[in-house]
Amino acid sequence: MSDDTPRFIPSTKPSPEASSTGYWFAFRKRELLVTESGGVESLESLETLGLSPLRTQFLGMLGDTPCHSAELPDDAPAPAGMRFRDLRMLYGQVSETLAALAGRAVQIVEWDRQHQFCGACAAPTKRAEHDRSRLCTQCGLAHFPRLSPAIIVAVERGEEILLARGPQFPPGIYSVLAGFVDPGESVEDAVHREVEEEVGIRVRDVRYFGSQPWPFPNSLMLGFTAQYASGEIRPDLHEIEDAGWYRADALPNVFPGRISISQWLLHDFLERQRA
Ligand SMILES: [Zn+2]
Missing domain, CATH: 3.90.79.10 (Nucleoside Triphosphate Pyrophosphohydrolase)
Structure with missing residues (x-):
């Protein structure tokens, strides 16, 4: 990706005709999976790299390209030719578009991980249909990403x-x-x-x-x-x-x-x- 990349349109669900291939912002803790050159390339899925994400989220469309976030297990190995990099190190090193998307992705990954259970009644939550929230299955409380x-x-x-x-x-x-x-x-x-x-x-x-x-x-x-x-x-x-x-x-x-x-x-x- 370079800085002449198209506009990003956030969304919580891909359109039915969107291709499954896209950018995957996959994190191990707060480290982003990048290529050796430090970028993020379009992939069919993380599974094709031998990775099994714990949770994934659709982020939106960058032009015609779907963007996803994923949480990887803490012991996930970096696939050949790739590595995990601290998000802070990416700032100033990669395009502003990529840094902003990675920053969006890590916050959504962390929100998803931290709100699997309700903060009020401790019951499991489930993903909301129409917005970026997780709803308590018992008391209905909505948990949005924290800003x-x-x-x-x-x-x-x-x-x-x-x-x-x-x-x-x-x-x-x-x-x-x-x-x-x-x-x-x-x-x-x-x-x-x-x-x-x-x-x-x-x-x-x-x-x-x-x-x-x-x-x-x-x-x-x-x-x-x-x-x-x-x-x-x-x-x-x-x-x-x-x-x-x-x-x-x-x-x-x-x-x-x-x-x-x-x-x-x-x-x-x-x-x-x-x-
Ligand atoms: Zn609750």
């Missing part, structure tokens, strides 16, 4: 950007602030709350920037820019161990590449500073 919205925000003060590091970051690396949206909270409120909780400052002019699905494990990153309003930086020392204001010509070390929305936000700031 966790999170905000990510570039706070600017004149020619400076606020960058911070969490204790779990690689040594010396800084990034923009991020955090999960609470139940009952708007994403704009989440931006104000997270910035204030993590570094103790107030912001204004919160503006939507863009979004990115981030399947580690099931986030939807909602990106914003915001302007500094008041306060002094006070890292909370729990989620943030250090934070500061940085000019474009004096940045600290940041994550390399442009694969995540944190990097798109930073590069957007840098490009506006150069303009």
Whole structure:
């Protein structure tokens, strides 16, 4: 697959005339089965590779090609000429279409695996007919794939950007602030709350920037820019161990590449500073 691939149309059931041959996004834990060159090729079935998936799901159509996900047993061997790769390693290495489909696939595989039984009454669930849910056979509760919205925000003060590091970051690396949206909270409120909780400052002019699905494990990153309003930086020392204001010509070390929305936000700031 390359980036000139056709549009993906999600669906839970293949049309009767769709060919059975298609792309199979098969996972062993969170590792995707890929060819030696790191891609996913069209297959008639996983069985033709000698693999026995535990569960499969139809994902939708990529142009005329059906796309499926599959969960493989933890001890499934990689067929000759193929290997399992950590999904994170694929980002930036394969086409955006493939990475996005693999990210969709792994979340559907994990939802299917984790919702075989009802979370309320523990009875077995069954696949719903008309949407992507599993229904409890006893109490009827519907279990949908879980999606966790999170905000990510570039706070600017004149020619400076606020960058911070969490204790779990690689040594010396800084990034923009991020955090999960609470139940009952708007994403704009989440931006104000997270910035204030993590570094103790107030912001204004919160503006939507863009979004990115981030399947580690099931986030939807909602990106914003915001302007500094008041306060002094006070890292909370729990989620943030250090934070500061940085000019474009004096940045600290940041994550390399442009694969995540944190990097798109930073590069957007840098490009506006150069303009
Ligand atoms: Zn139930």
